[in-house]
Amino acid sequence: MKPIIQARELSCFYGIVLGLNNVSFEILPGITGLVGPNGAGKSTLIKMVTGQIAPSSGSIEVLGLNPVNNTQLLSRIGYCPEREQIRKELKPVDWLRGLASISGVRWKDTKSVAEKALERARLDSSHWGKRVGTYSKGMKQRVKLAQAIMHDPDLVILDEPMNGLDPNGRAEFGAILKEIAEQGKSILVSSHILHELEFLCSRFLILNWGRTLASGSQLDIRETVTEWSDEISIRCSDPGTLARHLQDRDLITGYLAKGESLTLWVVDPAAFFAEWPRHVDGADVEIFEIRNKNQALTSIFERMTK
Amino acid sequence: MKTENLNPGWGGVLRGLMFMRIRELVTASTITRMAILFGVVFGLTLFIGAKTNGKAFWPVASNFFALGFVPFYCIVKGAESMRTELRDGTIEYLWTRPTRKARLFLGFYLSSLASALLVTFTCVVAIVATGLIVGEIESLAQAAVYGLGCGALAISFCALSMTIGSFTSKYIVMGIVYHAFVERVVSQLPTSVRHFSILGNIKPYFESLQDPSSSAGYVASLQPAINIGLIAAVALAIGGLAFTWKNYAFGSDK
Numbered sequence: 001m002k003p004i005i006q007a008r009e010l011s012c013f014y015g016i017v018l019g020l021n022n023v024s025f026e027i028l029p030g031i032t033g034l035v036g037p038n039g040a041g042k043s044t045l046i047k048m049v050t051g052q053i054a055p056s057s058g059s060i061e062v063l064g065l066n067p068v069n070n071t072q073l074l075s076r077i078g079y080c081p082e083r084e085q086i087r088k089e090l091k092p093v094d095w096l097r098g099l100a101s102i103s104g105v106r107w108k109d110t111k112s113v114a115e116k117a118l119e120r121a122r123l124d125s126s127h128w129g130k131r132v133g134t135y136s137k138g139m140k141q142r143v144k145l146a147q148a149i150m151h152d153p154d155l156v157i158l159d160e161p162m163n164g165l166d167p168n169g170r171a172e173f174g175a176i177l178k179e180i181a182e183q184g185k186s187i188l189v190s191s192h193i194l195h196e197l198e199f200l201c202s203r204f205l206i207l208n209w210g211r212t213l214a215s216g217s218q219l220d221i222r223e224t225v226t227e228w229s230d231e232i233s234i235r236c237s238d239p240g241t242l243a244r245h246l247q248d249r250d251l252i253t254g255y256l257a258k259g260e261s262l263t264l265w266v267v268d269p270a271a272f273f274a275e276w277p278r279h280v281d282g283a284d285v286e287i288f289e290i291r292n293k294n295q296a297l298t299s300i301f302e303r304m305t306k
Numbered sequence: 307m308k309t310e311n312l313n314p315g316w317g318g319v320l321r322g323l324m325f326m327r328i329r330e331l332v333t334a335s336t337i338t339r340m341a342i343l344f345g346v347v348f349g350l351t352l353f354i355g356a357k358t359n360g361k362a363f364w365p366v367a368s369n370f371f372a373l374g375f376v377p378f379y380c381i382v383k384g385a386e387s388m389r390t391e392l393r394d395g396t397i398e399y400l401w402t403r404p405t406r407k408a409r410l411f412l413g414f415y416l417s418s419l420a421s422a423l424l425v426t427f428t429c430v431v432a433i434v435a436t437g438l439i440v441g442e443i444e445s446l447a448q449a450a451v452y453g454l455g456c457g458a459l460a461i462s463f464c465a466l467s468m469t470i471g472s473f474t475s476k477y478i479v480m481g482i483v484y485h486a487f488v489e490r491v492v493s494q495l496p497t498s499v500r501h502f503s504i505l506g507n508i509k510p511y512f513e514s515l516q517d518p519s520s521s522a523g524y525v526a527s528l529q530p531a532i533n534i535g536l537i538a539a540v541a542l543a544i545g546g547l548a549f550t551w552k553n554y555a556f557g558s559d560k
Contacts, residue, residue, distance in 0.1 A: 050402045053553075075404035085394040087326065094329040101322030102403045102410075104314035147399060 001028050002064075004155055004186050005049060010058035012044050012210075019044035021210040022058065027188065031181050033201035034190035040207040042190040043082060046159050049188070050079050063155060075104060078148035082159040082190075084140060088133030092118060092143045095132065096150055103151045117150030118143070122176055138169045145173075149180060156180060158189045162196050174200045230269050234262045237286040245283035260288070316412070319405050323413030327387065327420055340428045348432035355440040363442040367433050368512040372456050373505060375429075377489065380422050380463035381481035385471025387421070388414040392554055393475070411472070411549040415542060419464045426460045427453070448515065455511050458534050462504045465538035469545035472552065507533045 003026035012019035020041045034042050047053040048060055051067035051074065060066075065073040087095055096114035105113050118128060121142040127135070132143060141161055148156055158177075162170045177200060181187055191197050197204070204221060206213040214221045230253075236242055239262035243255040246264065251272060256263040266272045272279060280287060314322075355363040388411070391397040400410050430453045437443030443452070470484065471477035492499060493506035500506030507530040 052398070052401055071404040071406070073404075074402060077402065079398070079402040081395065081398040083395040083398075085396050087330065087396055089330040089333070090326060091329070095326060098322040098326035098329075099399060099403065101318045101325065102314055102400065102405055104318060104404055107318070107321060 003027055004029055005060070005062050005188070007045075007060045008058055010048070010060050011056045012041075012048060012053060013056045018210045019053075020048070020207075023207070023210070023212045024058075025205055025212050025215045027186075027205060027215075028203060029186045030203060031177065031187045031189065031201045033194070033197035033204045034188055034207070035192070035194045035197060035204055036207035036213075037192050039209075040192070041210040042192075042207060043159055044210075045207070046079075046157055046188070046190060049157060050074070050077060075151070076154045078151065078153035078156040080144045080148040080156070080158045080161055082163070084137065084164075086132045086140055086143060089131060091129060091131055092123065092146070093128055095143070096147055099147050100150055105151060113150050114146075117146035120149060120176070120180075121146035122172070137164045138166075138173075141165065141169075141173065142176075145176065149185075153185070155186045155188065158187065160190055160192070162191060162193075170196060230265050230267075232264045232266055232269070232272070233289075233291045234264065234287065235260050235289040236262060237288075242280065242283050242285040242287075245285070246279065249279065251279055314403075314405050316409055319409040320413050320416060323400075323410070323417050324420065327417035331421060331424065336424075340424065343425065343428050344432045347429045348435055351433050351436040352439065355436050355442070360440040360442045363437060363440055364516040367437065367442075367452070368516060371429060371433060372452075372459060372512055373509065376426055376456055376459045377463045377485055377505070378482070379425065380460050381467045381470075381485055382478050383422050383425075384415075384418050384464035384467025384481075385477045387418045388468065388549075389471050389475060389477065397554075407550040408546045411468070411546045412542070415464065415468045415545075418468065419461060422460045422464050423457065426456050430456050452512075452515055455508060455515070458531065459504065459508060462534050462538040462541075465541040465545070466504075469541040469548070472545040472548040501530075501533050502537070504534055504537055507537075 005025075005027040007026075008024050010023050011021055023041075023045075034045065036042050044053065048055060049062050049067060051070055054068045062073055063076055067073050090098075093111065093114045096117060097110040100110040100113045101107055115125075115128075118125070123139060123142040123146065127139060132140065135143065145158070145161065148158065156177075162173055165173060177187055177189065189197060189201065194204075194206075198218075203215075203217050205215045206221070234242065237260070239255075239257035239260065243252070243257055243262055243264065246252045246266075247255070250267065252264045252266050254265045276290065351363070351366060354366055388397075391400065391414070401407070434443060434449040434452065437449065437452075443449050466484065467477060467481050470480045474480055489503045489505045492503035493509060494500070495506070511530060
């Protein structure tokens, strides 16, 4: 698979302030999460991808092109900035029409392009007649998304799009992004909260202090875990029976059972994971899920960015 | 719909920016404000004109409004749309479009000019109406010449404001300093150096309106208009280059 973004020894400095420090990575097509705490370099990287900032050193290619002053590339990119501000005196269709015209859409087509984009972003048409200044945060995010996708770009870049959204809003926003990805578009979405993206992204690029900490699929990142926690969570048909079965074999030091969930504290986590099917065999319990606390992406992220 | 034209060209950019600006302007509150402005300017000029038997009309119309208020207002408002976009960070939506920054700069200029001309011409119409009532403006041609002069001032001072605004966020202060120490001082010089200032070129134009016999040929001459046009064009070119090459820190950026 050909990467959509390729960076080699990429650095960016704002005077003496470090934005990105010698990072190299490849981002493949699909939905990729760009994750890192505040100040990790996410927004700097996004600004470089969208050609707003030139690298201080190193190189970056987006869709095979150099992004600096590249209008050809910009016509294939849709960008949704982090900041919430939109021209509040405008109605969404008018704002989108203006931006569509600047993007090269013929004037007579701008209205239909704007309306179609708002429909794709699932902004109810009953709100189209109101000025953006009266919109809620969730509605503004939809308008921002609409302006990013209206010219049908190959790559959509979203900087912290879920900031301030409630759980329902996040789920719905995620569903829209999945829909866009199903149409063959690539998405780069940033967040400082990995949990927001865990359900959405197939791949991640984790940054901290301007450096790459990890990149790849969820599985690739999990494989970087060398330390196992002694705390294991299991979802099964009969937690009590399973806990007693493991306790009889001196494999655990304690347990907590609640409903279908069972939390275990094991004696030797590495040994337990190496042979867990054998350990649970004979308990006559159906296992739905087994997770080590350290293997959850959120936990990996927390430890990486400490 | 896939973008059909990779390069929107000047037309698409200017049309898009102007469309957004006009949509912002055409609101009930703007119409109300313009109606109030018209009423205030008309009332004041009529009061002053009637009280002085028309003697104070041209000093107010030319010296106070055209040569005083219009340059000041355009310096304050000229770079506002560009600077507001930079301050709020909404400029990111424009910078990530497939167009050159120079086109965006010209689009900002035209959209600011639209706002400035709206206010300027609301006042001009009120002043001309007063002039016709008190008998100081004798023909519509004289009114048109007055309006054109005010329009030229708005066009050129908005260009200056855009240029200063492309270098600094303190464009209002810098613009007022420029107006006070460059325009005012240079325009007073008795040599041809005064033609390097907008006011130096346009002052005789307004003087000829007050006393057509004093400099009758000035209005007919194209040279002052060319000078003012050149000053505005050079200012816009410098501003456009600065806007294209300068790295702006906006919003909460580093």
